[in-house]
Amino acid sequence: MSKLISRRGIITTGLATAAGASGLAVAARLADRYGLIPPDHGGIYGVGETLTYAAQRLLTANHSLAREFNRGEISKSIPIDGQPPEKESYQRLLAGGFTDWRLKVDGLVERPSLLSLAELRSYPSRTQITHQACEEGWSFIAEWTGVPLSYVLNLAGVSPRARYVAYFAFDESWDSLDMPEALHPQTLLAYGLNGQDLPAPHGAPLRMKVPRQLGYKNVKYLSRITVTDNLKNIGSGQGSISPDYGYSWYAGI
Amino acid sequence: MAGSAYFPRLAIRTPETADSPRHSAVVRITHWLNTLSFFGLLVSGGAILLAHPRLYWGETGNVETPSLVDLPLPFVLVGQSGWGRSLHFLSAWLCVLNGLLYVLSGLLTRHFQRDLAQSSATYSALQRLTYLAVVFILFPLMIWTGLAMSPAITSVFPALVTGLGGQQSARTIHFFAAAFLVLFLLVHVTMVYRAGFRNRVQAMITAKDRI
Numbered sequence: 186m187s188k189l190i191s192r193r194g195i196i197t198t199g200l201a202t203a204a205g206a207s208g209l210a211v212a213a214r215l216a217d218r219y220g221l222i223p224p225d226h227g228g229i230y231g232v233g234e235t236l237t238y239a240a241q242r243l244l245t246a247n248h249s250l251a252r253e254f255n256r257g258e259i260s261k262s263i264p265i266d267g268q269p270p271e272k273e274s275y276q277r278l279l280a281g282g283f284t285d286w287r288l289k290v291d292g293l294v295e296r297p298s299l300l301s302l303a304e305l306r307s308y309p310s311r312t313q314i315t316h317q318a319c320e321e322g323w324s325f326i327a328e329w330t331g332v333p334l335s336y337v338l339n340l341a342g343v344s345p346r347a348r349y350v351a352y353f354a355f356d357e358s359w360d361s362l363d364m365p366e367a368l369h370p371q372t373l374l375a376y377g378l379n380g381q382d383l384p385a386p387h388g389a390p391l392r393m394k395v396p397r398q399l400g401y402k403n404v405k406y407l408s409r410i411t412v413t414d415n416l417k418n419i420g421s422g423q424g425s426i427s428p429d430y431g432y433s434w435y436a437g438i
Numbered sequence: 439m440a441g442s443a444y445f446p447r448l449a450i451r452t453p454e455t456a457d458s459p460r461h462s463a464v465v466r467i468t469h470w471l472n473t474l475s476f477f478g479l480l481v482s483g484g485a486i487l488l489a490h491p492r493l494y495w496g497e498t499g500n501v502e503t504p505s506l507v508d509l510p511l512p513f514v515l516v517g518q519s520g521w522g523r524s525l526h527f528l529s530a531w532l533c534v535l536n537g538l539l540y541v542l543s544g545l546l547t548r549h550f551q552r553d554l555a556q557s558s559a560t561y562s563a564l565q566r567l568t569y570l571a572v573v574f575i576l577f578p579l580m581i582w583t584g585l586a587m588s589p590a591i592t593s594v595f596p597a598l599v600t601g602l603g604g605q606q607s608a609r610t611i612h613f614f615a616a617a618f619l620v621l622f623l624l625v626h627v628t629m630v631y632r633a634g635f636r637n638r639v640q641a642m643i644t645a646k647d648r649i
Binding site for chain 2: 229230232233234236237241244245249250251252254258260261262263264316318319320321322323324325326396397398399427430431432433437438
């Protein structure tokens with residue numbers, strides 16, 4: 186009896202393994218087509234990253250909005266994490282009130298452009314009071330004003346081949362968003378903080394605001410955004426500078 | 439022995455008999471997978487905590503606000519706990535999927551009803567209640583408070599975090615629930631040791647008491 190069962194067990198296990206392996210291969214291809222595989226999917230930790238990213242992309246597929254708060258809930262002060270870039274090119278722009286600063290928009294767009302701060306401010310703006318948590322564990326609530334990234338992308342005319350928007354800062358930092366996050370209504374190119382111009386230590390003249398992800402996706406001191414179908418040729422090819430430091434590309438947590 | 443997965447009720451009915459399994463195959467497999475995931479979660483959770491070992495209550499908290507608890511731990515892994523997060527979520531997936539398998543199988547085979555909810559000759563009422571509380575209160579609370587810290591998840595289910603009083607409250611409850619799980623683990627291992635370590639561990643591996 187037990188021998189019969191174990192023989193049957195071996196055959197069943199073999200068949201289940203074969204079916205499981207081919208099922209996984211099909212699932213991986215489908216998942217990639219529907220944008221459920223993160224760029225840092227390699228290695229043992231990549232298994233967890235992929236499960237989390239795929240599950241959250243499926244859950245948030247209807248553009249769910251990050252929580253917004255009342256004025257009274259705004260944090261009295263915001264810890265300053267890092268200092269503005271010391272490089273001369275940034276310091277000169279800062280001294281000149283960023284009048285000569287331009288945001289470069291290029292990549293898979295019909296109309297590559299150089300946008301001034303005045304132009305960005307002339308576009309329809311959005312103001313939102315959102316919670317931002319640092320990967321370390323601390324957090325704050327603040328009011329951000331900016332132009333939705335989707336507005337700037339539509340203005341530039343994004344190619345249907347686009348899969349990611351990568352963004353670069355004066356301090357060598359860079360990151361990227363998939364198209365669902367890039368086109369999300371709360372994803373802002375922010376130039377205002379708590380009703381004032383974005384202060385230098387908080388990312389002047391422009392920083393990314395991604396309220397459905399952790400703080401480190403909110404790159405400061407932006408200089409360029411580029412639309413791409415492939416992140417392999419940027420940096421170490423993992424979609425962001427974060428994986429170089431051991432952090433996940435996707436930070437919806 | 440291979441039959442234990444197919445006849446779990448038979449296997450459990452007479453736990454005192456030396457040649458019948460003390461624990462069903464599903465219980466044994468999920469126990470060790472849970473051990474693995476628990477250590478992954480514990481080590482990585484510690485790493486994440488050491489990036490900011492201060493606990494708050496409400497929505498926000500940072501070095502410029504008052505804390506609820508200042509843990510006597512150093513801020514040593516500031517900006518270096520990325521691996522901790524990766525290991526935490528990998529282990530969390532294993533813990534959740536393995537836990538689902540355990541709970542579903544436990545319900546289908548009436549393991550919880552027969553062995554934990556009713557009086558038993560093998561385990562005391564306090565032991566059985568503790569196991570039920572760990573499985574049905576502490577682990578779900580860990581998952582709930584973990585999800586409540588995710589800005590993407592709470593964009594879909596805001597009540598997960600507002601129901602706890604805020605994102606920092608969720609983080610604080612996550613820490614204390616983890617502390618209770620560690621306390622459970624210490625008591626659990628102590629009792630296994632006192633009941634005869636080799637026998638009990640063997641029972642959880644091969645299903646047989648050596649007696």
